[in-house]
Amino acid sequence: MSAIPQERRVVTAIPGPKSQELQARRLSAVAGGVGSVLPVFTARADGGIIEDVDGNRLIDFGSGIAVTTVGASAEAVVRRASAQLAEFTHTCFMVTPYEGYVEVCEALAELTPGDHAKKSALFNSGAEAVENAVKIARAYTGRQAVVVFDHGYHGRTNLTMALTAKNMPYKKGFGPFAPEVYRVPVAYGYRWHTGPDNCGPEAAAQAIDQITKQIGPDGVAAIVIEPVLGEGGFIEPAKGFLPAIARFAEDNGIVFVADEIQSGFCRTGQWFACEDEGIVPDLITTAKGIAGGLPLSAVTGRAEIMDAAHAGGLGGTYGGNPVACAGALGAIETMREQDLNGKAKRIEEVMKGRLSAMAEKFDVIGDIRGRGGMIAMELVKDRTTKEPDAEAAGALARACHAAGVLVLTCGTYGNVLRFLPPLVIGEDLLNEGLDVIEAALAAV
Template sequence: MTSLPQERRVVTAIPGPKSQELQARRLAAVAAGVGSVLPVFTARASGGIIEDVDGNRLIDFGSGIAVTSVGASAEAVVRRATAQLTDFTHTCFMVTPYEGYVEVAEALAELTPGDHAKKSALFNSGAEAVENAVKIARAYTKRQAVVVFDHGYHGRTNLTMALTAKNMPYKHGFGPFAPEVYRVPVAYGYRWPTGPENAGPEAAAQAVDQISKQVGADNVAAIIIEPVLGEGGFIEPAKGFLPAIRKFAADNGIVFVADEIQSGFCRTGQWFACEDEGIVPDLITTAKGIAGGLPLAAVTGRAEIMDAAHAGGLGGTYGGNPVACAGALGSIETMKELDLNARAKHIEAVMKARLTAMAEKYAHNDRFSIGDIRGRGAMIAIELVKDRTTKEPHPEATAALAKACHQEGLVVLTCGTYGNVLRFLPPLVIGDDLLNEGLDIIEQAFTSV
């Protein structure tokens, strides 16, 4: 499956001298606002390994932020994209269309929840997909207001910054933002004042009450939520919350949009995370894992809603690029052939068992503790706190742990509204040996930090 040895190898300091040289060039040529988690420059990547320009091989627990779920340069993705490259790279689907775009739309209709008639429109990025979902919902409902949730993340364009909850680094200094966006509570079980067992119904009741009183249900075009909140800290809304919000939307003619950009395509052990509680959204947005690393995004939904926008109202020069569509078909082929939903569930079982043992081992550490272990499939996180009783966030320990992992050749990411969550997004094709070695490094990091 891969020509790159699936073994961790650390031969220099991380970052090594060649990466440091490239970093100096980068600082001179690339805008400072474009950050990097780890200034290690990639030479090759495959399976669960990233090889840098210094010859270090790092275990990948990031997947390019949930993009390379089938592994970087997966065989079927490369094969199909290469074949497409030799035929043509671009015509613009809005000028002269091509079969690949149609095939991706057909696959999305088959894979997304619900047996109703569905249609899709393809774009370049997750933010574009969310923005177009809002356009479609407004065209369909003839309403303007959009409701989103605490801790949600939906992108970096002007509208999607307005939809996103977190100020730094996503919104700070970039306003004014798009109007008619309203934020309501989400069922964050670990931090719900009356306990996780009450979070679902109480948060849903609060959200519905706020929407009804402050916005008016008849003014709401769309309710948008990530079925597992990504940047906000891999928060699984407490049970009952999503079904209650879904019912409220249906009862009031509101388009319910599931933002599955980070959680979709087998990442949580199901094709889409909203399936966990049987949620059938009106529209679903996808990107990241859809195309094995090539830029592609989609809005898929009920045919009558998708058809509400006038001809020419949706599109974009590169949306549904033929090479990216070929990559998506290769990615979906790989997910089916390797049963990556089952693989994601296996990764969850391995990771949660190891992380639970770590949480108990370091429960009485006087500097920090694992307050919560959560997530589904290969979308797992730990929330770090100064004290388990007060649950005070500990972003400094989180950053220190991530740095310790990086120095040992393990790519991990942080997230969370309070900056205190370590998130793990290994490729779904990662071997058990690398998975466990990565977990060993995390445990060593706890000891050293």
């Protein structure tokens, strides 16, 4: 049972006076480049509720950007992490190893797609996982070039900024970026020039043609793609696109990397989103939902590829921290015991049903898409031209925040509302949050 009543409650303006006091302190102490979607300061969080320091309870449709999939105070995560804290906090796995790291790698080998021999390496953040996947692919192939896709997001380090498509706020003013990165089209069905029906094969042919002309397949170390593009707008590549790209990689000795940092661990109603079209990646990167809110990430893949890097070539002081590993084992336990894949599918059923009904009433809604507990609503000024409406997205988010529902925006054009509720959220709370969204649409 949740320690926090699973009820929306707005008792002050949002943000309230205590949050405003803390925000004043924050502005004098925290670098301005670190932003916040909503400056309400959290006191407690669990289930589908975030309670702030003023006593407001917000319905959480963000999950810390797909991190608190099992809730922000999941019993198994707290129990296992607390037990590990009492034993030791750190030794550095590269100095004196410990069982928890090995257990997480064993679990990843079992859960990730494919029945081939697998190994893993653990890190702290999603960007670190992607960067190390590229290192491993380069070591294995002896090649340098990396292919990524329009609308993709992969992180904020120098290499992962180069891999990321969106300039503002992720890249502007931070260059020069790492070389030998090439960007090709993705199958964005809603915005594909010939329409969604032909999008998958057409986009794949165009991407493969560009790779062949610009680099040559024998120069490509890795193709890196999110099976559902997250920050780019929860874009599901049109059917047929991912299998065609994966076949091209296999035929040309290119390492196919599925970036499942936002879409993994039951988020889309499957353990990993690439399973939807039967994709078995050579390497898969995970983070976010892996450890119930504790900092952990991983690269998992074919044993012979993972072993290509020399001893000492992979690692990091905190990578695979024992407390984070304990949290991951607790999160996986929760996902299994509570059938969070099934719960994600039910969230999709409820949300898509409600949002589709809203789309019939409000012309600003251009597209409803996504899978499981990873659902998005793209807003446009005109359904015919599909001109993005970032202003409406911002106004809608602010209206939801004021009414006690935390929602996030995303998209290359800033015009997408993304919904990432904890998969443990109660259905009554889910529907109440959707009621608020509908009222906000009517007001905006």
